[in-house]
Amino acid sequence: MSSNSWVNGSWIALLLMTTACTGTAEKPETDAASRTNAPVKSQAVAATDTSFANLSNTVKQEFAMATGAMKNGKYSVAERILKPMLESHGDFAAGWANLGIVYFHTDRLEEAQQAFDTALTKNGQNAVVHNYLGLISRQAGDFKKAQEHYARAILIDPRYSNAYRNLGILYDLYLGELSKALESYEQYQKLSDSEDPDVAKWIVDLKRRL
Numbered sequence: 001m002s003s004n005s006w007v008n009g010s011w012i013a014l015l016l017m018t019t020a021c022t023g024t025a026e027k028p029e030t031d032a033a034s035r036t037n038a039p040v041k042s043q044a045v046a047a048t049d050t051s052f053a054n055l056s057n058t059v060k061q062e063f064a065m066a067t068g069a070m071k072n073g074k075y076s077v078a079e080r081i082l083k084p085m086l087e088s089h090g091d092f093a094a095g096w097a098n099l100g101i102v103y104f105h106t107d108r109l110e111e112a113q114q115a116f117d118t119a120l121t122k123n124g125q126n127a128v129v130h131n132y133l134g135l136i137s138r139q140a141g142d143f144k145k146a147q148e149h150y151a152r153a154i155l156i157d158p159r160y161s162n163a164y165r166n167l168g169i170l171y172d173l174y175l176g177e178l179s180k181a182l183e184s185y186e187q188y189q190k191l192s193d194s195e196d197p198d199v200a201k202w203i204v205d206l207k208r209r210l
Contacts, residue, residue, distance in 0.1 A: 035169050035202060043162070044070040045097040045119075045128050052094065059085060066098060075102045093122035097129050109136055127157040134166055143174050161191035165199065172206065182206045 044067040052060070062081050069077040082099045086092060100115030113136055116129050134149030147170060153163035168184030171177040185203050189195055 035173055043101065043128055045094045045101070045126065052092065055089060055092070059089065063095065070098060070101065073105075075106050078102050079106075091122055093119050093126065096122060097126055100129065100132060104132055104136070109139065112136060125156050127153040127160045127163065130156065131160070131163045131166060134163070134170075138166075138170060138174065143170060146170055147175070159191055161188050164188035164191065165196075168199075168202070172202070178206055178210055182210065 046067075052063075055063075062085060066078040066081040066085075069075070069081070078098065079102045082095055082102065086095050086099065089095065096115050096119035100112045100119060103109070103112035103115055112132070116133050116136075119126060119129050130149045130153035134146045134153065137143070137146035137149060147167070150163050150167040150170065153160055154167070157163075164184045165188040168181045168188060171184060172181035182203065185199050185206070189199055189203070
């Protein structure tokens with residue numbers, strides 16, 4: 001990792017230490033709605049935990065079907081596969097993570113929280129789960145906890161772009177830390193496969209306001 005990399009050990013330490021600053025700033029009027037209502041990018045967690053290796057080929061195929069359904073927005077199909085799977089394979093962290101994602105995108109946040117918490121007890125090093133828990137915390141108004149989850153996601157995977165996007169929204173609209181919001185949005189764009197036109201507009205807006 002280069003010395004001028006935005007994501008380095010000292011920055012992570014600073015981010016984790018500054019989570020105590022949780023005052024809610026006034027939301028900027030300019031284009032705020034586009035960020036507040038920005039759609040959450042749906043994801044599916046890959047099976048990387050050791051428990052996956054012990055599953056039968058049939059279960060592995062079913063899990064692949066569930067993740068495929070999630071990527072196509074067919075959450076009810078994924079849920080019908082994942083729930084009975086987890087009844088028999090309760091230690092499968094990726095299964096719990098994906099069930100949490102299904103619940104999140106079908107507006108069942110309490111169930112999503114429970115599934116994500118279970119996933120972390122099986123595998124605490126899951127950046128996607130921490131990102132979603134950050135979203136849940138932000139929606140609940142717990143901005144300190146949201147910041148902690150995003151910071152944890154970045155610490156686990158410094159190239160995980162979605163955590164930067166959501167951290168930028170948190171800094172921009174809820175914590176009033178515009179310079180940090182700009183840095184987060186710019187890092188998101190650097191790590192994304194292609195430029196996000198919405199975030200590009202947010203960056204222009206922030207530069208105008210700074």
